Amino acid sequence: MADSHTAEELPRGTKRKADEDLAAPRRIKALDADVVNKIAAGEIIVAPVHALKELIENAVDAGATSLEIVVKDGGLKLLQITDNGHGINQDDLPILCERFTTSKLKAFEDLTSIGTYGFRGEALASISHIAHLQITTRTNDSSCAWRAHYSSGKLVPVKPGQPAEPKAIAGRRGTQITVEDLFYNVPTRRRAFRSASEEYNKILDLVGRYAVHCSGVAFSCKRHGDASMGVSIQAAAETVDRIRQIHSSGVANELIHFETADDRWGFSSDGWISNANYHVKKTMILLFINHRSVENTSLKRAVEQTYATFLPKGGHPFIYLSLDIDPKRVDVNVHPTKREVNFLNEDEIIEIICEEIRVHLAKVDTSRTYVTQSLLPGVRIPTIGADTLDSPTRSPKRHAGAPDLTPSTLPRSTLRTPASKPYENNLVRTDSKIRKITSMFQRESTSSVGKDDNTEDAESALPPESMDYEYTDREPVVCRLASVKQLRAHVRDVSSTALTDVFATHTFVGIVDEDRRIVALQAGVKLFLVDYGMILREYFYQVGLTDFANFGQHRLEPPLDLRAVLRIAADLEKQRCPADEAADTDWDEVVEEVATLIISKRELLLEYFSLEVSAEGELIGLPLLIKDYTPSLGKLPGFLLRLGPAVDWSKEKECFHTFLRELASWYTPESLPKFVPRPSDMEEDKDGDKEGNQEEASIAEDPLIVARRNEINRALENVLLPALKSRLIATKGMAKGVIEVANLKGLYRVFERC
Structure with a gap:
């Protein structure tokens, strides 16, 4: 007997010999009801937030239109919810916290058509087994409220020696449930909670979810003793x-x-x-x-x-x-x-x-954030030249928003060696921080003289001049105009999925030709040369359709004289026209007609396009299509002058289409003149030979043009081209502005034959 071992004495993993006697099996016994209830309570009420979820659902089931929640120590010390529902009948209070007592089910088949939150009758029973539970309730037809205390599913007295029956008190209609000392008899579970703030944040998240969903129900939630509310929602809120x-x-x-x-x-x-x-x-x-x-x-x-x-x-x-x-x-x-x-x-x-x-x-039918941009007094308008008006622009740098896949930024799991090495012709360069094509060219502008690549890249990412943005409370306007919907549908009908994917996944490579407005973009293993003037013109047209009647606004401070601005454009047109045609045209009459037309349409222009003009002819506000980019004020006179002859004001659909096309042309960055040194900038040496000093000659370039070129470069790289990824639907007509110049897989096939 001394050498024999029972099952309990054998070490783990030791095999029992065949001749050893087995210990008698333990008898199966029913668990005590209190143990069963505590196990069930631990499954249903895992944390204070789960207890509150059950209480919120019961309150909404009771027809409550207002819920007030008070929390102390993350709900572990106190969790109280007060509602104005129909209350609980006094006769139901003795069995209220017993398991599986409910008013929502009668047969198992009722589960197939359940339309309420609660149905099993376990929430209050579970809470009563792991906390001190107090319920105060009053129905509409009751003359007073009733307060009862529960423990382990049964009514208990407030103090020893007093009766356990509910006590009549004064109170308003509805129910107040107070849960104190949650998990007081489950110390292991209570110690598992790390901080009261973390549990309170979970409670705020839960209350916020039901506050969003339960229309017509007011919610408030706060910490015990705090004056401020963590959540406060009115019943009438949409x-x-x-x-x-x-x-x-x-x-x-x-x-x-x-x-x-x-x-x-x-x-x-x-x-x-x-x-x-x-x-x-x-x-x-x-x-x-x-x-x-x-x-x-x-x-x-x-x-x-x-x-x-x-x-x-x-x-x-x-x-x-x-x-x-x-x-x-x-x-x-x-x-x-x-x-x-x-x-x-x-x-x-x-x-x-x-x-x-x-x-x-x-x-792309989205609501936009409404912003207004104020132009500070004293801002100079760039001089208008013949090649500045009504002509698009070119000048980007690298795309700062492209994904960074350098080893230092990747998670550890992605740095593991792959099971099979990918073919080189499938590798794609996606690091936007490495050297760009533009850094290999010598700049003629003073902005790049004597500066290294790092300095230039740093300057390209600088934000524009300080802009003040004011957010208004104006509600989004849902456009139901059939004409605008038809214009949007036309864009979708002529869309090109393949070309849209190119712009949605592109990585900015660099500028190829500033004068011809060519930029290089990479999409996958392909390299494209893109006429971004054409692309941005279509992009701004689509933004105009998408945000129709929901534009932001550039505020002009002080306002501009509309006729004076139109006269600038008229003088330029007069210089560009043939002499005989310019002499036969009454330019003052042209200015007055266009000004009168714009003033007569000022209500329409303000409502749909945020172009604000006073009855006296003052230009107060201009449309704002995109933040962090300001269209050329030098092109503004030409834009306003063309609103007369270029916009079809007689038909609704044609009016919106032509106006948005003109607006897009104005927003498309202008083409700045290329700096060419004058002969006077060339120095003669003592032998009479002219020696070009490019660095000194470039100093004579207009500083306003230099600043504008830098601003356009920054906006293209950091604002405009990244915006194409999410908002541009490429059309089939844009294909003539996009040329594929290299395909990595195709190049591999060519060089493999060499």
């Missing part, structure tokens, strides 16, 4: 206003309304999604299925893949989505905290939703 108060105006101003339905799969969806102008470092998705806040990894992954085409690398969207699915297709009883639900035809429903999101983003 969904977008709720998102604005909880998630900031930055996302609320960039939202698109989204809805779709399919009778075949028995679902409908409604919500708000961010457009291609908004992105954050982490996806924010508020998903509700049959009004339950749930998570769905498959839907989240599919939505992120859909947005990947429209957002820059590392950018993620904001999405609020409410799915209504036929209850017979949904299984709500699959997770203790009801965090997840299962529903039929998940893949098909997700595909329909993602396709609808893709269509909305492709239409």
Whole structure:
């Protein structure tokens, strides 16, 4: 007997000999009810935020239109929620906190048509087993409120020796649930929480989700003892206003309304999604299925893949989505905290939703942030020359927004040696920080004389001159004009998917020819030469269609005299016209006619294009299409003068089309004259020979032109060309401005034969 071992005495992994006696098996016994209840409570109430979720859902089920939440120590010390719902009947209070007591189910089959948040009757029972629970409630037909205390699912007295029955007190209609000392009898669980602030932030996130979704319900949440509210939403607030108060105006101003339905799969969806102008470092998705806040990894992954085409690398969207699915297709009883639900035809429903999101983003029908730009008094307008007016421009540098894939920025997992080495003809240069083509050319401007490549790159990334932006509270205007919709549809009809992908994935390489306005862009393993004047003209036209009636505004301080500006353009046209034609034209009459026309259309111009002109003929504001870039004020007179003969004011569709084309031409960067040294700038040496000193000769260039050239270069590289990635729908006509000059795979095939 001394040599024998029981199962408990054998070391782990030791085999038992065949002749050894087995210990008698332990008998199976039923667990004590208190143990069972505590196990169940630990599954349902994992943290304070889960307890609050159950209480919020019960309050909304009770018809509450106002919820007030108070939290202390992250909910561990105190968690109190007060609602104005229909209350709890006094006769139901004795069994209120017993397990599986509910007013929402009678038979198991009722789960197939459940339309409320709660249904199992476990929330209050679970809380009562791991916290001190107090409930004060009053129904509409009751003359007073009733207060009861619970522990382990049963009524308990407030103090020893007192009766446990509910006590009548004064109170308002509704229910107040107070949870104190959560997990007081589960010390291991209580010690697992790291900080009260972290738990409070989780609570604010949960309250914010339900505040966005529950229209018509007011929410407030704060720390105990604080005067300020963490969340405060009025009952009358619309969904977008709720998102604005909880998630900031930055996302609320960039939202698109989204809805779709399919009778075949028995679902409908409604919500708000961010457009291609908004992105954050982490996806924010508020998903509700049959009004339950749930998570769905498959839907989240599919939505992120859909947005990947429209957002820059590392950018993620904001999405609020409410799915209504036929209850017979949904299984709500699959997770203790009801965090997840299962529903039929998940893949098909997700595909329909993602396709609808893709269509909305492709239409580029977005709301924009409204900004106004003030021009400081004393700003000089550049001198207008014959080759300055109405001619587009060229001058970019490298693209600072291209993805940086240097080893220092990559995560450790991506630095591992791949299993199979890729072919060299598939390798793509994506590092935008390495040397550019432009750094290999000698500059004739003083801006690059005596400076190295690093200095030039640093200057190219400098922001423009100080601009004051003022954000207004003007609500986005939903354009329902059939003419504008037809113009947008025409752009989509003539679009080129392949060319759109080139601009959506391009990396800026450098300027090839400033005079001819040629820039080099790389897309994949291909190199393109692009006429970016043509491209930007089409881009600004599409921006005009997309943001129709929602433009920002350049504020002119002080205002300009409209007739004086038109007279500048008229004098230039007079110089450019043949002598006989210029003599036969009454230019003063031309100026007056155009000024009268613009003033008569001032209401239309202000409402649709943010071009503000007073009745006295003062130019007060100009359209603002894109931030951090100012169109040439030297081209402004020509733009205004052409509004007379070049815009068809007689028909709505033609009027909008021609005006936006003229606006796009004005916004397209101007072509600046190339500096050529004058003979007087050449020095003669003592032998009489002329010796060109390029560095000294370049000093004579107009400093205004030098500054404008630097500004255009900066805007092209850091503002305009990056904007093409998310907002340009390339049309088939743009193909003549894009030439493929190199294909890495094609070059490999050529040189392999050598």
